Amino acid sequence: MSATGLGASVRRKEDLRFITGRGQYTDDINRPGQAYAYFLRSPHAHAEIKSLDTKAARKADGVLAVLTGDDIAADKVGGLICGWMIHSKDGSPMKAGAHPALAQGKVRYVGDHVAVVIAETLAQARDASEKIKVDYKVLPAVVDMNDAVKKGAPVIHDVSDNNTVYNWHLGDKAATDAAFAKAKHVTKLDLVNNRLVPNAMEPRAAVGDYEPGTESFTLYTTSQNPHVARLVLSAFIGIAPEHKLRVIAPDVGGGFGSKIFIYAEETVCVWAAKKVGRPVKWTADRSEAFLSDAHGRDHLTHAELALDEKGKMIGLRVNTKANLGAYLSTFSSSVPTYLYAPLLSGQYDIPAIYAEVDGIYTNTAPVDAYRGAGRPEATFVVERLVEIAARETGADPAQFRLKNFIRTFPHQTPVIMAYDVGNYQAALEKALEMADYRNIGKRKAASAREGKLRGIGFSAYIEACGIAPSAAVGSLGAGVGLWESAEVRVNPIGTVEVLTGSHSHGQGHETTFAQLVSDRLGIPIDNVSIVHGDTDKVQMGMGTYGSRSGAVGMSAIFKALDKVIAKGKKVAAYCLEAAADDIDFKDGKFSVKGTDKEIDFGSVALQAYIAHKFSGQDLEPGLKEGAFWDPTNFTFPAGVHICELEIDPETGTTRIDHWTAVDDFGRVINPMIVEGQVHGGIGQGVGQALCEGAHYDKSGQLVTASFNDYCMPRADDLPSYNVGMTQTPCPSNPLGIKGCGEAGAIAAPPAVINAITDAVGHENVAMPATPLAVWRAAQKAVMKKAAE
């Protein structure tokens, strides 16, 4: 292994510009003559707009335009779309209410877009927005899913009179019922998967620009997938055909899923740029981000696990209500269905599974994919159930898992997924060792002597990443294919630019992708640059989410590099006066088999471009190759996390003492970056488990609308991590990569809650397990002890 090749912890190339303040984020981009947009947002969760008077606002200082839903309609700007069709049990298509970029007659959540003011300065736009007179007829709002489906509940979209988007199911009901009928033990559980606000460090932003000379638009935006944004804005919203619309996602400061989606704000900015004849910029402030970024999670679930007399799992039944908010965001419909239920088998051999999921409208911000997207929710259900089942049957939670793990691969689950490879017991055994599980009893006793409660919790998670084979997701309702593209451009002096359709917003692609190129072509890593995020440079791509950029994005690069090497061999054959079949390529040198005749990669590149050694009729000049990679399966990263924590029963404070993570990500390109992804993921998972929770009051006001009330985890809430790995290379891509971006966020929540419930001795602790919640639980434990 070279110092910069595959498997080396190369320092991140991109960090120099990030940590010296030289990143170029959307808000850093300013266009000549730029004006500013300010969105007037609904203060009500549910209201009819009886009238909207913009006269005074239009006359205010500096105002260029005040645009409303009427203008959107007049210009025939299409509504925002949800790109994944889900069918209900009865075969009917999901009920998608219209989602105009600016409200048309009705607002459906606090923060919904009522109008936009475009002015010379942001302050003027905001001042003018206060002069817009809106006559609202306030309607009753509904934020609770159980209330939303009751008879007589306020109807949010006319297309669904019971606020239900779909009643979906997966699995074999009859087989599952039969398993429960013969079960020896059934564990039952009601769970809340708390709603989260993504809180990327960089808020969303957009700059729309229109060039009348060429009738073309440019949109700079905070996107994880600029090509998908262009596709949607062209094909569905109808801003401009693709060749007249360039979308640039420059440096992006975190996304966690929330920047996959195509939102109202960027749509309005690019549309308005033509309307006012000026570039239009919008940058969310943190308060807007809380109200209008797509939120994550928000499930209510009842789940049951059936065991036979030997403690083997024989059936799993899950019923989930998923809050989709007031409108269907871009991929929202898929998250609680196909990204969730197919993971309910976890790492276990469960012969029968049946899941029902109802997607529900409420008067809250739209909910969509957030780090892990469906898989954390599935893992929470499975790992909470498994832990409780072990406790109820008097089994050790580790042994109980070992007994039920899948042991042979490939393994077809009853819920779509065919796990290709894995070694679950190896990860668990390693984690037990690293966590010193043997001596947990001693540590519990030591805590007890100090008046503290110590608990340990396991989470054996699995996820499906890389999404995914295009034909497979197409058959499940996806509106797009999920391949990835790459283009390798070798310059005449042998430096290389790699264009990728994936997008980096914190993942370090400029480093890991360059490692692959450096390794394969045998050239210094500094001779490689990675280009992404611009639809005028990269022809087409599907973007970054679902831990797909390694497994799918790098596989496309791998394939393009193969083509470059093959072409290079042909050029080298002319230079070395040998047959192409006789040329070897190794460590950056082309050589003739069995001789010492060789030529280095840079010289071959030069020869390819000067084209003196061969005729253009025999071989095309140049050295540039492209590839598309469509995977043959999902990838299945899996692992075991163990959380050990201590609770102060007097105050309810929880302190995480040890964290052990053993993950199987297949082949690892850059262990430092992978470990960083694990740390960040666990941080977010611990955040969900202990602190974070978006809370709407009954009237639909977001109570946790700032960091004053929305608790983000901080460094001192988190432990030092003990990270280990096992490896079973993924067979469905040439690099053996499985993906690592979401693992921590998926694994962590049940590990924490299992540890807390272990410490307090009963199961009734919901997320976020705040000091208040834990104190209440601990009081019960203390009282129970006293009574005994």
Add this chain to the structure above:
Amino acid sequence: MYQFTYHRVDSARKAANLAEKNEDAKFLAGGMTLLPTMKQRLASPSALIDLNPASEKLAGIEVKGRNVHIGAMTRHYDVANSKDVQEAIPALAELAGMIGDPAVRHRGTIGGSVANNDPAADYPSACLALNATIHTNKRKISADEFFTGLFETALEPGELITKIVFPVPSKAAYMKFPNPASRYAMVGVFVAKKGKDVRVAVTGAGSSGVFRAGKFEAALTAKFHVKALEGVSASAEGLNSDIHADAAYRAHLIGVMARRAVNKANGK
């Protein structure tokens, strides 16, 4: 932010004069509370009177006899790191070191914090428990009279805090249970003993701001020991309930924090 006129002043007198002329003007100290409120358009003063150029006169720490004088413009960071405060009233230095984050501690001032009287702020509890005196450009106000309700004080419009004088206690300690989100005090209890006089002040919990816990004071006056608090509990009545803590939990935490503070004050 709405438009406002910005004034810089280099003395308390000039500040007070300007304030007299501009009815809805506001003093600007560290700006840690005032500026975010203005950015969110929740406050719209016509003018800001920036006290920072007057820091030389309005900031500083001095021990005079059995009192510690702290200028209104003294930053939290400087109180936390002052050798004088650490020696005379270590609990006060510790309290200052627990406020917000480093950026907030380097900007925020004791005068701004006390004038603002946020019901979850830390300093008001120290003022009450240590029986401090708030000096203004017009008069001296005892802490017992100064804090009058949620974000309310005895200050008159345009009245400027110049310094706060803390008598040195024989024993004192502050125990803070931070709100997990904001890290302001969800419950903070400051316990102080000076001679026979014991004062216990509670911040973060009361629905009308900082208050003295009479039952705790009586018990501790009898004997300044944690055992004296056995069976003494705070009532949930009049305490805040929100998503972070209901009144019963806050009442419980007052007891826990008070006992821990007494132990700490006694060097345990």
